[in-house]
Amino acid sequence: MVSTLLVVVDGLRATDVQKMPFLTELAQRGVSYRQARSVAPSLTRPAAASLAGGAPPGVTGIAGNRLWADGHLIDTGRPDHLELLRSLRGDRLLPVPTLGEHLADHGRKLVAVGTGSNGCTLLLNPGAVDGHGAAIGARPFGHDAFYARPESVRRRLAGSLPQAGDGPFPELAWATDLIVDYVIPELAPDVLVLWSGELDDVQHGNGVDGPAGDDALSEIDRRLRRLIDRVREQAPHTDVIVTADHGFSNATHTVDVADIESLIPPSLADAVQLVENNGGLLVYARRRLRTTQIDAILDAIMSAEWSGPVFADGDVPGVLPPAGLWSARTAADGLLAYVSLTYHDRLGNPRIGHSVRGGARFAGGHGSTSAADMRIPLVLNGPSFRTAHESPLPADHLDIPPTICRLMGLPVPPSMSGRVLSEAGLLAPGNASALPEDRRVVAERGAADVTTAHFQHLAGRQYFLSADRHRS
Template sequence: MDGLRPAALNATDTPFLSQLAGEGFTYDHAVATFPALTRANAATLATGHHPGHTGIFGNRLWHHELGHIDTADVEDVRRFRDVGAMSQATIEERLSRLGHSTVVIGNGSAGCTYLLNPGSDAGHGARIASVATDSEVHRSVPPNVMTGLEDLGPRPASDDEALEWAVAAGVVSITTNAPDLLIFWSGQPDTAHHHTGLTSAASTEALRRVDQAVRTLHAAVLDTGRECNLILTADHGFCATIESLELTETLNEIADRAGLPPNGFVPTFNGGVIFGYFEPGTALPLRASVASQIVEQPWAGPVFCADAYCPADAFPLSLAVGGDSPFTPDLIITMRADPADQAGPTDPPARALHARASGTQAYSGVHGTVHPADMRIPLILHGPAFKPRTRCAAPAGPADIAATAYKLVTGALLDDADGRVLTESLHDGGSALPAVERRIDRGDASVTLSRIEDRCYLLGGVSANRISTSATVSQIRTVP
């Protein structure tokens, strides 16, 4: 459920999800893979690999040969895969090769649905997209399911109505094909949160629709007489936007002051986080100068910088991003969030600054910062495979969900994945291994990591100083 905050679950708006949380195995400290962006987490959920391996860091990326990449666009993702990104097989593709039936039903962007299983292009698992504006619709859908989809009539013209069409498509898939694994991606409540804020009437309505969607899909499985093991989660949390800042010029000025040629430093804007890329061959001192200037910006939260030239008040990128992907940005600049509510998702929601390119749209809700409110996600495992009525304090995330889903269907381990099987959640599993937390301070910022055996989770990070709100970038200040 895209952008579903754990704190948004309540008996009034999400009665079914709350019931699942009470009956099932619930993680209280589950976190998104960093960065807390949709397509980064979609790729991780699909493969069990973090962005440091998939190369899918977020929604708007840059590559020195391809230029700008919008991962909402299937053709952009295909071009990116052609140069080596997202080379890992998805769990759907692996399961399909083993003879299991799988289906992805996406109610988000076409690129998001595609990233959940690119293998569907080659016939490995079905892919169904509900958003009518997508040119990419259905791939590898079995004929009897296709007939059922045609009976649903045309997909609705508006993205907003597409959720109910997607749910109906899910019911068709369940009742006619009984897939071994169904991944359902809801574009709500993310869309409502971005456009209208976290506590708007539209957001509350979106939560109710999401709750009904899960209830309907769950009931459809039980109606077939089969068992239903359901894993409910989200790709990221959310913050309320304090202010939306156009930062293209500011970043150009910084690169210019460092002595870089025009376009020597390319930023891509992802709401709560900016990715920075240097032209290949840029000298390390010039890179270091850009990084140092950015860390000092009052709008910048924790900044992650390539280890080779990381300033003392930034965080080495290797702390937050493992792997050896050549597509890892040189700088990951998170936007500053209010340091209050460091414990995690709360109501009222935490607040953060929103970054955008000049001339683009401002949003009322933002995510992508490293604040715990963005990193924390719901994670509920419900059904006969899981321990009932248990709350767990261990960290867990989307890579683990992939490994666990694969284990549930095949009984085997997802070899070489970054995720771990969530053994402690399984009916026949032991208790959770102890997690070891570590806080790292740099400048006025800190990040907290948690480790279980050899798996590392970035729980969140904050800058110590508050933000003074204002109308223009030059007036943004930090206040101790």
């Protein structure tokens, strides 16, 4: 019987919850976090992998929607690319045990159903390939083919795909029916994850704060009400956690990777692989580089007008240390730097660029270190949680898997680096009276060019809230 339902609404901003009457009610009757954050970079698949592994992108190695691995450009939205990545990594997609595998070790089951990319759905439960629970890409009417693992689940469903319903977001309606009519009665998961990809699609195309986004918020809210009502008809004691993978922002301009490449010193051009990731840019080394060469590359990027906060190991003015965002392990993957494309220009105007290769243009996006992209909603509602409690404490994706372990009465694997959100719980509101400690890390590139990163510390954890770069 389902005991925990985790719903991830792709691209839902915390400030947009007020436009969703059902989610607002769920928050008011449960616990909501004012300071919940995405992992950094604030991108879809890094968040999915961190929700599965309970570890930051520097540890999961899923640092972008697109990444570079051993000479291959990997689109982590595609299961075939993830299969390649798995083989490059010695037959393990993530280097840490996932929540789905941990549950399987204890005789429990996690099933992930997603209407985002099939790669995203697989990253929520990579062990499904080996028969641990299931991962079902409920996108039979969209541009992806139907996807399900393990093979037995795919075979069971492939012959009986229902028709698309009328109205907007037929996949989400289909996913709800699938969960109620098949997943719960036949697969009997203990933890069910639903990932809704619809809002993200709408906001990339139309931006935020417009009628298209607002219509999508209303529709998803209605769909969530139906899903959660129907799940609780079958399993009345289900604890529900609703969150997002990242926030969202309207793009002010586009940064073409080809233009960035022209900034790299010619002697190093073939040594660098730039991988565009929306409001973020990942810089990889294609070969072993000397420290002075890395610094020359970082200096070229820092000097560009579109460059916001840069996180890297390097002795270059203005660059922030990657500690807290990445682990040292990431350097071994060849990742030199994460460049956020958010900054304030000399007139004080906020700017968020979006990195592209070629002609693609997006009205909105995410992936930067801006508060708009980093901040996410986090709502916990159900018999295990307090009611009518708004928490001022920081929380992020890494805290969700350990919290689910605690809800299931299971130990938290040591590889999961988040904390149990005990202040949200009825039985042990342990951190309820603790106060986070603010910390700001500043890096200057001259007095008129200052990058500031904002962290909070609580219960042994460091939370990354946002970073911005101001030029004056």
